[in-house]
Amino acid sequence: MSRVELRGLAKSFGPVQAVKDVTLEIPDHAFVTLLGPSGCGKTTTLNMLAGLEKVTRGEILVDGQTITDWAPHERGMAMVFQNYALYPHMDVYGNIAFALKLQKVPKADIDRRVRRVASALEVEKLLQRRISQLSGGQQQRVALARAMVKEPKVFLFDEPLSNLDAALRTRMRIEIKRLHQQLRATSVFVTHDQEEAMILSDYIAVMRDGEVVQYGRADEVYRKPNHIYVGTFIGKPRMSIMEGRLTVDGQTGGMAFSADGVRIAWAGVPGRPAKAMEVDVSLGIRAEDVKILAAGADGDGTMTGEVNLLEPLGSDTYVELANGKVSITARTEPDRGIGLGDKVVVQLARPKLHIFDGKTGARIEP
Amino acid sequence: MLSEPDVAAALRNSVITATLTMVVCLVFGSLAAYTLARLNMPRKNLLLGISVFSRMIPSMVLIIPMFLLMRAASLLDSYAALVIVYSAFLLPYVIWMLKNFFEQVPVALESAARMDGCTRLGALFRVMIPAAGPGVVATAVFAFIGAWNEFLFGLILTTRQVVPITVKISALVSSTFHSDTSLVAATGMLAIIPVVVLVIVLNRYIVRGLVEGVKM
Numbered sequence A: 001m002s003r004v005e006l007r008g009l010a011k012s013f014g015p016v017q018a019v020k021d022v023t024l025e026i027p028d029h030a031f032v033t034l035l036g037p038s039g040c041g042k043t044t045t046l047n048m049l050a051g052l053e054k055v056t057r058g059e060i061l062v063d064g065q066t067i068t069d070w071a072p073h074e075r076g077m078a079m080v081f082q083n084y085a086l087y088p089h090m091d092v093y094g095n096i097a098f099a100l101k102l103q104k105v106p107k108a109d110i111d112r113r114v115r116r117v118a119s120a121l122e123v124e125k126l127l128q129r130r131i132s133q134l135s136g137g138q139q140q141r142v143a144l145a146r147a148m149v150k151e152p153k154v155f156l157f158d159e160p161l162s163n164l165d166a167a168l169r170t171r172m173r174i175e176i177k178r179l180h181q182q183l184r185a186t187s188v189f190v191t192h193d194q195e196e197a198m199i200l201s202d203y204i205a206v207m208r209d210g211e212v213v214q215y216g217r218a219d220e221v222y223r224k225p226n227h228i229y230v231g232t233f234i235g236k237p238r239m240s241i242m243e244g245r246l247t248v249d250g251q252t253g254g255m256a257f258s259a260d261g262v263r264i265a266w267a268g269v270p271g272r273p274a275k276a277m278e279v280d281v282s283l284g285i286r287a288e289d290v291k292i293l294a295a296g297a298d299g300d301g302t303m304t305g306e307v308n309l310l311e312p313l314g315s316d317t318y319v320e321l322a323n324g325k326v327s328i329t330a331r332t333e334p335d336r337g338i339g340l341g342d343k344v345v346v347q348l349a350r351p352k353l354h355i356f357d358g359k360t361g362a363r364i365e366p
Numbered sequence B: 001m002l003s004e005p006d007v008a009a010a011l012r013n014s015v016i017t018a019t020l021t022m023v024v025c026l027v028f029g030s031l032a033a034y035t036l037a038r039l040n041m042p043r044k045n046l047l048l049g050i051s052v053f054s055r056m057i058p059s060m061v062l063i064i065p066m067f068l069l070m071r072a073a074s075l076l077d078s079y080a081a082l083v084i085v086y087s088a089f090l091l092p093y094v095i096w097m098l099k100n101f102f103e104q105v106p107v108a109l110e111s112a113a114r115m116d117g118c119t120r121l122g123a124l125f126r127v128m129i130p131a132a133g134p135g136v137v138a139t140a141v142f143a144f145i146g147a148w149n150e151f152l153f154g155l156i157l158t159t160r161q162v163v164p165i166t167v168k169i170s171a172l173v174s175s176t177f178h179s180d181t182s183l184v185a186a187t188g189m190l191a192i193i194p195v196v197v198l199v200i201v202l203n204r205y206i207v208r209g210l211v212e213g214v215k216m
Helices: A042-050 A092-102 A107-120 A136-148 A166-183 A194-200 A218-223 A228-233 B005-038 B044-056 B059-072 B079-103 B107-115 B120-131 B133-149 B152-157 B165-175 B181-211
Strands: A004-013 A016-026 A031-035 A057-062 A077-080 A154-158 A186-191 A203-208 A211-217 A240-248 A255-259 A262-266 A277-285 A290-293 A302-312 A317-323 A326-332 A343-348 A354-357
Touching (some): A004 A042, A016 A042, A016 A203, A016 A211, A031 A042, A031 A194, A077 B107, A136 A166, A154 A166, A166 A194, A186 A194, A194 A218, A203 A218, A203 A228, A211 A218, A211 A228, A228 A240, A228 A277, A228 A354, A240 A326, A290 A326, A317 A343, B005 B044, B005 B079, B005 B165, B044 B079, B059 B152, B079 B152, B120 B133, B133 B165, B152 B165, B165 B181
Parallel strands (some): A031 A186, A077 A154, A154 A186
Antiparallel strands (some): A004 A016, A004 A057, A203 A211, A255 A262, A277 A354, A290 A343, A302 A317, A317 A326
């Protein structure tokens, strides 16, 4: 159980800068996810933390102690790999016991610890099997057991679920979450799957091009993305974005958005002044924050659109509606009786809006 | 025929030389192949190119310098001479083969070994080589057969003590008044047996190594 700090971490491969400047503070017991598309530097960051990749610049600290140049096995960390990386020439027992054997732990202790971990992960019946005789899910459990048996201070996960089929992935995800709740070990998880990140993490670091765009509590990253990139990367369905011009009246606090003949206006809140501005913005809103009103309704922050796509999920239905070039996705109950081509009125509540600068993509708070 | 002391000795010489050559090739070959397959190193391809370049020179051209070299080092008619020369000629092949087999071992496997407490060298011997097992066996057999079949250097660098079986067979042809054809043919068959047995015993690995490479 440890506090991990990354300070200005950078990594170059020749002329290519894979990681530019990553600074993160990972509190004790926390489950932190590095989230981003492939090639954003998340795995390289994890490898540097593990000691598998040399650091070009920056520092890594565990519990206040600098470990930047320590060998991987001296760091008290264990890693679960994407392809499990089980040793094919050993049986399950050999795989789990390998690290302990190298540490020259007495045989009886090894046996006890291997069996305890194996029974916790329900692989004790498989101990004598060869790796090639295991299913994907079993291999994943053995990989977890191999990490757990070392009783590490920090767990590292490098996209451990991406090779499993959808049903198994959901199950293993829950298992990892339960495991973390039991062990309470500091964990760093790398994934490109935002749903996985949201479900598992206490904190999420969203990465792009070798840099952390936003780092914060998972709900905060979801509710208050500081950049359009974060807003659109996290959340399913993707956040609706409308490009247009935003005008804020400094005195009344009233706000108006216009794009392609669409105009949406919000009244100001009395007693809460706003900063006057007129800027090009990307206006974002999540599907669950778009309210479908009765036809012909009018009010604060409403717009009319024509339904051009319905995505029924059973529990909810996603309605995509368009007005000119502006397109918005709304979530609604499945029995609303909305059909393709219907004209509907939607309301975008002002506090739920995400306003991003049209040029830089950074969040604006009017 | 085996009661003929020279033939038995020649067989023994060939077994020793080929086995030592195989071991030397595997030790140095795996170290070199690992470096070329895994480590970030400038001019990697150039080094690989140079390693095969030595194979482009016909052995005939090298025979006399090699003889002089070995004489200067007082290594004529010794196992060391044969093993050094055979290894020098086989190593490029061994390195190329092992490099390809090592490249097929997932990097994560080695990372896992290093996380578990292996050094890079430890990970090579404890994880990489066993994981690339069939490939390594195929390479070893290849090196063994290469050394076993060699004739030219065996002929020039040996005189009495370490004459290999290949040279012995040809000696049977020329050294007698009338060549005893049946003796030559029988010795020839005898010379094939160890290799055939080796291939039959390791058949499973060789085929897997050559066809599939590394199977995870």
